[in-house]
Amino acid sequence: DQQVKQNSPSLSVQEGRISILNCDYTNSMFDYFLWYKKYPAEGPTFLISISSIKDKNEDGRFTVFLNKSAKHLSLHIVPSQPGDSAVYFCAASRNTGNQFYFGTGTSLTVIP
Amino acid sequence: NAGVMQNPRHLVRRRGQEARLRCSPMKGHSHVYWYRQLPEEGLKFMVYLQKENIIDESGMPKERFSAEFPKEGPSILRIQQVVRGDSAAYFCASSLAWGRTTDTQYFGPGTRLTVL
Numbered sequence: 283d284q285q286v287k288q289n290s291p292s293l294s295v296q297e298g299r300i301s302i303l304n305c306d307y308t309n310s311m312f313d314y315f316l317w318y319k320k321y322p323a324e325g326p327t328f329l330i331s332i333s334s335i336k337d338k339n340e341d342g343r344f345t346v347f348l349n350k351s352a353k354h355l356s357l358h359i360v361p362s363q364p365g366d367s368a369v370y371f372c373a374a375s376r377n378t379g380n381q382f383y384f385g386t387g388t389s390l391t392v393i394p
Numbered sequence: 395n396a397g398v399m400q401n402p403r404h405l406v407r408r409r410g411q412e413a414r415l416r417c418s419p420m421k422g423h424s425h426v427y428w429y430r431q432l433p434e435e436g437l438k439f440m441v442y443l444q445k446e447n448i449i450d451e452s453g454m455p456k457e458r459f460s461a462e463f464p465k466e467g468p469s470i471l472r473i474q475q476v477v478r479g480d481s482a483a484y485f486c487a488s489s490l491a492w493g494r495t496t497d498t499q500y501f502g503p504g505t506r507l508t509v510l
Contacts, residue, residue, distance in 0.1 A: 286436070316498065325398070325485050325501030326437070371436060381427070381439035381450065382499065 285309045286374050288385035296393050301359040303388050305372030308353065312374040316382065317346060317357045320369045329370075330357070362392045396421065398488050398502035399468075406508045407476050415471040415505045419488030426469045427499060428461060431483040443469060476509045483507075 287306045295301045303317075313334040318326035332339040332346045332355070339346050345358045359366055372385040399418040407413050419426050424445050429437040439453040443463035454461065458476075463469040473480055483506050487499035 284436075288436075318501075323503065325400075325487075325503045328498045328500070331498065373437075381442060381453065382437075383439070384429075384436040386434070386436040 284386070285312075286372055286383045286385040288370075288372055288388050290388050291386070292389040292391070294391045294393060295362045297364055298361045301357075301362045301366065301390055301392070303357040303359075303370050303372075303390065305355050305357075305385055306353060307355075307374050307383075309374070309376065309383075310353070311376040312383070313377055314375045315346070315348060315355050316373045316375075317344075318371045318373060318384075320371060320387070326371055359390075362390075364392045364394050366390060367392050398423075398486060398500050400484075400486050400502035400505050402505060403503060404506050404508070406510060408510050409477055410475050413473040413476050413480070413507055413509075415473075415484050415486075415507070416468040417471070417486030417488075417502055418468045419486075420500055423488035423490055423500075425489045425491065426463050427487045427489075428469075428471050429485045429487065431485065431504075433482070437485060440471070473507075476507075478509045481507055481509045 285308050316331040317329040319329045320326040330341050330344050332348050337348050348355045369387045369389045371387045373382040375382050426443045428440040431437045441454050441461045442450040458474045460472045483504045485504045486502045489499045
């Protein structure tokens, strides 16, 4: 039962343009969301998070948007750089419980 | 300032053997989480431990899998009598506290288990 879904397995973007990675979730109890970035042969690295009391959180080139009514969040990277090429995982957690629920990941390729 | 360390990075076992995966959390972290990533899938939570305690093992298969985090030493994920379906990347993460809004989980590089 995949409670966090990333329906695009891959995305290619030109350097300098905006990358938009999408994530949908089914559990309305989720109230905290994160994005992780993963390079091959490495563990995921925390990128940015957002609490359900907000609808936007920005950190440099990275912005996460949360639409609670649609159970949808997105990660915007602008401008995209070749070093951003990696697999991006969306994750969610709920107030009770001790785990993050991860999506299946989106592989981003930024073309120079 | 070492991060989360996992060893071995690669482990090959034959069916029926035991696999032991080790995880040393970041310095000062007392919360450890194990995740498994099967091919073409996302990371799936397995177990959450604090020192000497299993807090949540709701993601652990009921048989053959066990985990511990002793007072001294690394956390160990143990898989007995491995089968081919156990082949996956196993990631360990650690946090200073329960890694939600107060902190986040920092991941190790993973152990890639291959069962022949």
